[in-house]
Amino acid sequence: MASFKLPSVLMFGWEFPPFNSGGLGVACEGLSKALSSSGIPLTFVLPFKIPISVPWCKFVFADESSDLMNDIQIRSLFSGYLSHSDSFPSQKYGLPAFVSGEIIERVRSYALKAGGIAKKNRHSVIHVHDWLTYPAGIAAKEVSGRPLVAHIHATEFDRSGGDNVNSDIYNIELEGFRQADAIVAVSERTKKKVVSKYGIPAEKVKVVYNGIEFKNNSAIIERNLDCLKQNGNKIVLFVGRITLQKGPDYFVSMAEKVLSHEPNTFFVVSGSGDTEGQMIRMVANKGLSSKFIFCGFLRDQELDRVYKAADIFVMPSVSEPFGLVPLEAMISGVPVLVSKESGVSEILSSALKSHFWDTDDMADKVISVLRHSKLQNNLSAHGNQEVKAIHWKKAADSLISLYNSLDNAFSMFLLPGSSATASAQVPYL
Amino acid sequence: MRKYRIFDVGQNSSYFNDESGTSLDNRAIIKKVAGKCYLPANAVLLQNIKNNPEFKASFSISGLALEQFEKHAPEVIDSFKVLVDTGNVELLSETYYHSLASIYSEEEFINQVLLHRKKVQDLFGVIPSVFRNTELIYSNQIAKMAEKMGYRGILAEGADHILGWRSPTFVYKPIGTEKIKLLLKHYRLSDDIAFRFSQRSWEGWPLTAPKFADWVSSHNGNANTINLFMDYETFGEHQWEDTGIFEFLKYLPAEILKNPDNNFITPSEAIDRYEAKGELDVPHHVSWADTERDLSAWISNDLQREALDTLYALGKEIIHVDDPILIEDWRKLQTSDHFYYMCTKWWNDGDVHKYFSPYESPYEAFIAYMNVMQDMRLRLSDAKKRQEHEVFLHKVKPLRFSEV
Numbered sequence: 001m002a003s004f005k006l007p008s009v010l011m012f013g014w015e016f017p018p019f020n021s022g023g024l025g026v027a028c029e030g031l032s033k034a035l036s037s038s039g040i041p042l043t044f045v046l047p048f049k050i051p052i053s054v055p056w057c058k059f060v061f062a063d064e065s066s067d068l069m070n071d072i073q074i075r076s077l078f079s080g081y082l083s084h085s086d087s088f089p090s091q092k093y094g095l096p097a098f099v100s101g102e103i104i105e106r107v108r109s110y111a112l113k114a115g116g117i118a119k120k121n122r123h124s125v126i127h128v129h130d131w132l133t134y135p136a137g138i139a140a141k142e143v144s145g146r147p148l149v150a151h152i153h154a155t156e157f158d159r160s161g162g163d164n165v166n167s168d169i170y171n172i173e174l175e176g177f178r179q180a181d182a183i184v185a186v187s188e189r190t191k192k193k194v195v196s197k198y199g200i201p202a203e204k205v206k207v208v209y210n211g212i213e214f215k216n217n218s219a220i221i222e223r224n225l226d227c228l229k230q231n232g233n234k235i236v237l238f239v240g241r242i243t244l245q246k247g248p249d250y251f252v253s254m255a256e257k258v259l260s261h262e263p264n265t266f267f268v269v270s271g272s273g274d275t276e277g278q279m280i281r282m283v284a285n286k287g288l289s290s291k292f293i294f295c296g297f298l299r300d301q302e303l304d305r306v307y308k309a310a311d312i313f314v315m316p317s318v319s320e321p322f323g324l325v326p327l328e329a330m331i332s333g334v335p336v337l338v339s340k341e342s343g344v345s346e347i348l349s350s351a352l353k354s355h356f357w358d359t360d361d362m363a364d365k366v367i368s369v370l371r372h373s374k375l376q377n378n379l380s381a382h383g384n385q386e387v388k389a390i391h392w393k394k395a396a397d398s399l400i401s402l403y404n405s406l407d408n409a410f411s412m413f414l415l416p417g418s419s420a421t422a423s424a425q426v427p428y429l
Numbered sequence: 430m431r432k433y434r435i436f437d438v439g440q441n442s443s444y445f446n447d448e449s450g451t452s453l454d455n456r457a458i459i460k461k462v463a464g465k466c467y468l469p470a471n472a473v474l475l476q477n478i479k480n481n482p483e484f485k486a487s488f489s490i491s492g493l494a495l496e497q498f499e500k501h502a503p504e505v506i507d508s509f510k511v512l513v514d515t516g517n518v519e520l521l522s523e524t525y526y527h528s529l530a531s532i533y534s535e536e537e538f539i540n541q542v543l544l545h546r547k548k549v550q551d552l553f554g555v556i557p558s559v560f561r562n563t564e565l566i567y568s569n570q571i572a573k574m575a576e577k578m579g580y581r582g583i584l585a586e587g588a589d590h591i592l593g594w595r596s597p598t599f600v601y602k603p604i605g606t607e608k609i610k611l612l613l614k615h616y617r618l619s620d621d622i623a624f625r626f627s628q629r630s631w632e633g634w635p636l637t638a639p640k641f642a643d644w645v646s647s648h649n650g651n652a653n654t655i656n657l658f659m660d661y662e663t664f665g666e667h668q669w670e671d672t673g674i675f676e677f678l679k680y681l682p683a684e685i686l687k688n689p690d691n692n693f694i695t696p697s698e699a700i701d702r703y704e705a706k707g708e709l710d711v712p713h714h715v716s717w718a719d720t721e722r723d724l725s726a727w728i729s730n731d732l733q734r735e736a737l738d739t740l741y742a743l744g745k746e747i748i749h750v751d752d753p754i755l756i757e758d759w760r761k762l763q764t765s766d767h768f769y770y771m772c773t774k775w776w777n778d779g780d781v782h783k784y785f786s787p788y789e790s791p792y793e794a795f796i797a798y799m800n801v802m803q804d805m806r807l808r809l810s811d812a813k814k815r816q817e818h819e820v821f822l823h824k825v826k827p828l829r830f831s832e833v
Contacts, residue, residue, distance in 0.1 A: 261435055350773075352792055364434040368796040374731040375795060382773065 007403040008041040010123035010140060012114065012133040016059075019050050022241075023324055024153050027186075027210055028129055032057050034211070034396035040403075043121045045136070047110040060121065062113035062136070103132075104168055111135035115143040125149060125403045131156070131169055134176030141179065147406040149399075150180035154321045155193050161245055161319070174198050181406050184208050184399070186322040187343025206402055209347050210322050211392035217304045217332040225268065225293075225309035234265045234370045237310035237334070239303065239325050240317075242273035247316035247339065247356045249275075252282050254316065257363035259291060262370050266291055270298045270306055307332035311376065312369045316356045317342050326351065330387040335369050335379035337362060347390065350382035430767060432788075433797045438804045445761060452787035456501045463502035466665035471508040473664075473675055477682045478517045484682040485517050485693040488661070489561045489584075492525030492541075492548045493764060506552060513553045519695035520549055522557040522580065528763035529727060531562050531571050532714065533741045537748075541760065542578060559583065559696040563765050565614065565658065565717040566724065569710065572603030572611065580609060582700040584658065587613030588715045588722040595707065598652030602705035610700045611709055614658040614717065618644060623659040627672035638677055642684035642691075649690045653703045656696075658717070719774070727768040732795040737768060739802045743809060752812040759805065762798075770794035 011032060015025040028044070036042050036056035046052075049061040110133070118126070118140035127149040128137030134150060141148040156169045177183055177198050183205045185191040191205045225235055236258065240246045248269075255267045269279070269292065276294075283292045298306060307313075313329035313336045320342035327344065329336050330351075338345045339356040352369070354361040369376050431447035447453040477484045488509070498505040512518040524530055524541040525548060531538045542560070550556055559582040560575040567585035575583045587597030595601075597613035621641070625631045633640070645655055660667065668674040685691050694702065718726040727733060740762055747759045770786045771794045788794040 257436075349790070353789065360434060360436060364436070364800070365792075365796060367435050368799060372735065372795075372799060374735040375792065375799075378731055378773065379792065 005124075006039055006041070007124045007400070007407050008043075008122055009035065009403070010043050010045065010118060010121055010126050010144075010146075011057075012045045012110075012126070012128040012136045012140070014047060014129065014132040016044070016046060016050070016052055019052065023322070024130055026324060027153060029054075030211055030213065030392040031395060031399070034392035035399065038393070038396050038400060040396075040400060041122075043123065045114070045117055047106065047132075047136075060117055062110050062117065104172075107132050107135055107172070111139045114139040118144040118146075124407050127151060127399075128176070129153060131173045131176060134172055134179075138176065138179045147181040148179060149182050149184060149402065149406070150176045151184045151186075152177075152190055152194060152321075153186055155190065155197065157193055157197055158190075158245070158319050158321050177204075180204075182206060182402055184402070186210055188346055189341070189343055190321045206398070208395050208398045208402075209343070209390070210324060211390050211395045212324060212327040212331065212387065213392065214331055214388050217307060219301055219304035219308055221308040222305040225266075225306065228266055229309060232264055234262065234311045235309050236265060236267050236366055236370075237270070237306065237313045237329070238267070238315075239270045239298075239306075239313065239329070240315065242269070242271050242276040242279055244275055245317065245319055246271075246273075247318045248279040249282060250316040250318075250356050250359055250362070251314060252279060252286065252288070253359040254314070254362040254366065255283075255291070256286050256288060257359060258366050258370075259288065261363075261367050265370065266293060268293045268295060268306060268310070270295050270303060272297045303328075304332065307334055310334045312337060312366055314362065314366065315339060315342060316354075316359075316362065318356050320344070327387050327390060330383040333380045333384045335376055335383060337365050337369075348383075348386065350379055350386045352379070430762075430797060430801065432793070433800045433804075435800050435803075438800055439807050442758070442804055442808060444758065444801050444804075455497060459497045459501040462662060462666055463498070463505050465670070466662050467498075467502075467505045468508060469670070469675060470661065470664040470678065471505070471512060473678050474518075475508070475512055475515070477679065478512075478515050481682045481686060482517070483686060483693055485519070485695045485698070486512075487519035487521055487559075487695050488512075489521040489523050490549075491523055491527040491563075492545045493527060493761065495548055495552060510553060513555060517695075519559070519697060520553060520555055520557050521584070521696065522546055522549070522560045524563055526760045526763050527563050527765055528760070529563060529566070529737070529765050529768070530763060531566060531574065532724070532728075533737065534744065535574060537741075537744065537763075538574060539578065541763075559612075559700065561658075564726075566714055567711060567716070568714045569604055569712055571714075572606055572609060572711075576603075576606045576609040582610045582612060582696055584612050584614065584656070584696065585711070586715050586717040586722055587616055587656070590722070591709065591711045591715055595709075596652065598648055598655055599706035600653060600699060600703040601707055601709040604708045604710040610705055612654070612656050612696055612699060615655045616717070618655060619657045619659050622657070622677075623663045623667065626663075626668045626674060626677070635673070636677065638680035638684040641677075641681065642687065645685060646688045646691060649688070653706075654694065654699045656699075718769075725774060726772055727765050730771070730773050730791075732771045732773070732791065733768045736771060736795060736798050736802070739799070743802065743805055746813070747805075747809055750809065750812045750816060752808075755805070755808050755812055762801065762805070767794070767798055771798070 013028040015021060017025045017029050020026065032042055032044055033056050042057040043060055044057045045060045045062060047062045049064055052059060114136035124146055126137050126140050126146055128134055129151045130153050137148050137150065156165050156173055177194060177200050183194060183200065185194055185205050185207050186209065188207055191207050194200050194205050195202050229235065238251050242248050258265055280294065283289055307329060313326060313334045315323060315326050315338045317323060317339045318341060322343040326336040326338050337352040337354060338348065340353050341356050345353050352365045354365060430444050431453050433444055445455065450457050452458065474486055513520060522542055523545055524538065525544040526541055528541060530541055546556060558580060560580040561584035562571055565584060565586045572583050597615045601611040603609060603611050621633060621636060625633060626636050628634055648655060664674055664678060714724050715722050716724060728737065744759055747756055770788050771791045773791045
């Protein structure tokens, strides 16, 4: 075992921070960095050329020819990750053909280049992230014959809300799952979906939870919110895209119930999205406008300053494959209440949990945290401790053991008669 | 206590009636444990007494448990009556509400012990003379309180840190007391049955009656009494029937008695028979809970302290108000389990607290409890207003001599 060779990874992604529209890019960054610091050589493939470089891995762009694009162009290219309704509200029958056609076109042309990339870049494992990259992964596997790992961050059922599933995308996912030698799901609930909705055997799906990089939040509390707090008000925070999947309407119902017991409370909403207008109207209809603060999409330092002001963070997601945001709140020492319908709730102990639809329960918990400083402090301190243990290294370690198991099994299959360790030393290609 | 929400505060004050059929439903729980543990275990003990008239046992049953059995499973009370009537079974005293009053309020402690004494006398016709405190919580102070109340003996955990080089197999005298004697739990042998009986990784597994009897006999010559104290739900609930626990219980008396040097005695017989071997000084509380054997299962985090402080602060006023239902509810809220469920000590590791808790987390337990406290506060201020009003009426309408 001493000569056990580390696997080398060819990873296909779709976006990468700062050129990302959602959690997929964040997860790819965290995973690739942690894998690389565990000594795994890694080549990261992106569909389009973007001005990006990181110290821990080499980037390869499928479409080298394209000129550098500006931020807006890049965003529109990457929009495939967002939920359908984000860009196209009130769709009843799936993604409109011209849009899905356009995205699927890009996904296909990504795949056309993947074989060549696989030939040029040494690797022992192919790892792909969500449906946008699955055809590329399959194409790469056809060329190199190396095992394929399909990572699932969100299924088409999560993005569409379940009732307007795009059949083209579903089929691409299904084909990816079938061709993959192993599937990695970001939570047990996501694994269950892969098994029940796609008919994949459970043994093929491994759960690897996301992580987060712990950075102390040393930001200064946001000034206006600080004024409110100085006057004895409490702050309840929502952070995330404002779209039905995230449960903004449940947040508003909960707020109304909280206010009937704790009138000196303000509800701060950070984020934007297709149901933003609807949410603002709902707040107005209930006569709560003076108690809500919509601050739009916040990033980094701005968001850190808002976290500093929050008394509790609430994530009432209707469906959340994982859900990284509560971990950010915990890093800032904010008590969190997450819906039981989120993947992250599976791994959190020092957190409050409710069903997204049980707004009585949510309000009860929020009021308790606002009223009892002992509860607030306990959740804050324990949560802050707990989140330190939810790091990407843990995720990377599970991936590495998965790579190794595949690599060995695969080598034995390719070279019958040789032992797993011996075959692992056979140079690739 | 049911999942009591902020919206219930001031609306309804039934804190304990959960009919969900879940682990918060007292009726469902009582029915379950009566069938799995109390009835079959009592039947085995009764048979043991019939087969071996020398066999003895004793029970400490809280008033609340007795109340619950009366309400939901009266056949359990009957089976205890039969056992007590054999004369081989002794009943011990404890606080009626299985509370932590011994730590928080001597006055309340005495009241609850008296309530329990009365309950036992009413149901079984006996007056206990030995005391065991909630979860075997013990200290010099508690021994003194028990002595003051007339008890001849008291039970405690034979924890290593209070015994030092001494053995739990003798009777001791608590420091600073006159007559009361102290019996210590032999925790190794007790826990062999209570915790390790079905543990396959344990070197003693499988534990049979002859093997255990050998372990007991090996103390002969250097021991007066081996005190086996354990949670009764060991039999059938913590160790399920299929582990063979009832068979073990059935064959144990005969195996122990095979050695002519062995016999069974009740706590009061042990106290009568043996002189105290020495004085034991226990300035800090010990208990039988967790590996720490201290109070940390109930009082180790801010949530628990906040809840307990709120409870006993309310009590100072509640006991002066003429509202028996309010006082009874306040006492029910003293049961130590409420605070056990709020323990975060090992919350992240998922340990026994989690296993025994009907709540999803310590936080849920705290939230429901503090909502109840809020409702209690409202009821207290209502009750006070009523009382003031009555006093006021007397003042404006003083009795006249002509009316007398």
